[in-house]
Amino acid sequence: MQIHEVHTHAEGEVLPREEQLAWKIAAVATATAPIDNEALQMVGNRIIDNAAVALAALNRTPV
Known part of the structure; x- marks a missing residue:
């Protein structure tokens, strides 16, 4: 890693x-x-997290 x-x-x-x-x-x-398996899994997790937040926002009334 470069500082x-x-x-x-x-x-x-x-x-x-x-x-x-x-x-x-x-x-x-x-x-x-190169993308290792762990990095690929993290990308999948981020996509799932973003979709969950978007769904939660749809069901919430504006403040």
């Missing part, structure tokens, strides 16, 4: 795009990595 240090910068200072946190997060999100 990314986050620092504040002075107003007006231009940070190279590749050094910006959003760029680094996007690079991790789009990286190709």
